[in-house]
Amino acid sequence: MRDDLTATPLTAAVVRGAMDLEDTGRGVLPHRLPAWARAQCPDPQLAVSESQPSGVRVAFRSRATVVELDVLPTKATYPGFPRRTDGVYDLLVDGAPTAQAVATGGDVQTIDLATGTSTTRPGEATTLRFTDLPEREKDIEIWLPHNERTQLVALRTDAPVEPWRERTVWLHHGSSISQGSNAVRPTGIWPAIGASAGGVDLVNLGFGGSMLLDPFAARVIRDARADLISLKIGINLVNTDLMRLRAFRPAVHGFLDTIRDGHPETPLVVISPLYCGIHETSPGPSIFDLDALRDGVIRYRSAGDPAERAAGKLTLEVIRAELAAVIAQRAGDDPHLHLLDGRDLYGESDSALLPLPDLLHPDEATHRLVGERFAQYAFGPEGPFGRRMPGRGGERTSDTPMSSAR
Template identity: 70%
Template structure:
């Protein structure tokens, strides 16, 4: 096996690569954005490499990747499954593995304390690859911070050539981040990107789709052919702002994106159905009864009567987003709106309820990805750049 330097041209889907004592840590927000917010939730999720993958061309039949994952477990709740690494050969899923080990953070939801247990670097092996020139992608776990330590192969490795595929830049909440999807290529944005033949940059940030100006500036400065923003659920379940602030904040977020992408197709997506927050404001909270049973489930703690004072619900947000987009379209013909309930609505909830009352499961990720590919990309002409 021959070592291959881990260089930026082998990494797709990250906006920044930080040199650490172990190797490379992919980030999905640039350093300047990270410096403007000390929220530990944001720090955690932006370092989880949802949509980030190693991509190269090689004749190798065996590839090894050394990584140092950081896993998070919660006191009193069963341990989360190890994050999955997906191996794609010429676009087809041909292998999966997990990194057993690495560093573990144990979080006590009752006290907010965290214990860190440092673990060793883990070696992942992918063997039996076809003996021919081929495109190889290793998609990193969408839900584990992952430091890239070393890459080895039994044949030379080169960066993938530019084949003119369009780049889709997407921003959303934990649902876009991947929540309870089965693997990194099974998160709904990855599924939609594969069906549409586009390259994904996923800024789905769990608990952190909050109309932050630094996120808008990161999107402004990132080259993209297609852009979408999915807005709403985090603003409600964090009870972050009132109606008076919401529409101007949406305008400002879109204005900033347009500063860098004045004519790029831009899609504003409202929230999928989430019954606990349809007409009940936040904040959202862990269901204490479920926690006592060792389960994670969410509840809405607001009072529906508080809507009169400007508290946000998903129903209010959908109405405002539709109004804002309609207003802006008079001067922005490349702007469109998609009602999130067209991706997952009442009939879908009856068949595929949200297991924790907030996040879709693996089957629902697949459904949303397929519907997004049909509804969002049907007007975005295929994979080749114009």
């Protein structure tokens, strides 16, 4: 650590994309759900995924040529599974990828998937140091790992820091595919690629295994600052085998009703599931392929039976048809509501060229394809988001406090 660097408090003024910043005593932990919402759902999987800072970044304007960020990551390990790679930190200058870093220290959490128990071994913080930045006024962003819980300990620079101006906020809610699944860097997840192309400020509520039409999630979106909203609905409801057809359509209506209570005219895009061969006609749950696991390969398969659709079990084909019916029913009263068929982002023909490595989650190349296609659809001049953009840079002239949530 250099003695001539100045510390800047890690507050909502420089931490973007988070709903809550928890002081843990060891650092600041970004959460992508507020405390009241976390209290309503004690599910361990949601607790892990919402505390992984997908889409969260330390962002500011400065003439700084040196930036240091002290971080305390939590490395998750799963006995019997291949070791996870270290999370990546992406540095962007004026929106351009400039450098990368990893934090090799931190806590180590060992999770037994068979019993659901876990133990944590404490570790030390790591200093990420970025140097030789251009000596001019510029936007600086450090994107935190999308798949690794990260506490922020300290931020230091060799020049004063100013908050960004307010920008158009795109809030997206989805599954592990939206959180980042098999992407290898935080700016390589499809919502980040879409946000970069659209010139907007991303709030990513993509939660692994947890886009389940939870009422608290709808209320979080209702109360959040959001100029543009999208919801990717379906895959988690199938692979958790959580809901039957009788409950699905009313649940979607209720979710949309709650959001519209806070955002009655905000452009809202509902995205139906991407193509996923194992669940197109076969219901869930999704389970690990144990034969592949014995060979050290992570792969999923469907444990459902297509005949169970008669009992109301959901498949991706059923969900797409139901979502189309819901949006058609609401369209007359809600001209700002739109439906995007997920197969237009990743379809059966794409799966032949870019197969899902584990049969469930896309890889880095597929994230780029999906992000670029979404941006072309949504942010084009005639797209549902493009028509509402205040300017192609996405800047707002509002003097409201800098925060991702109201």
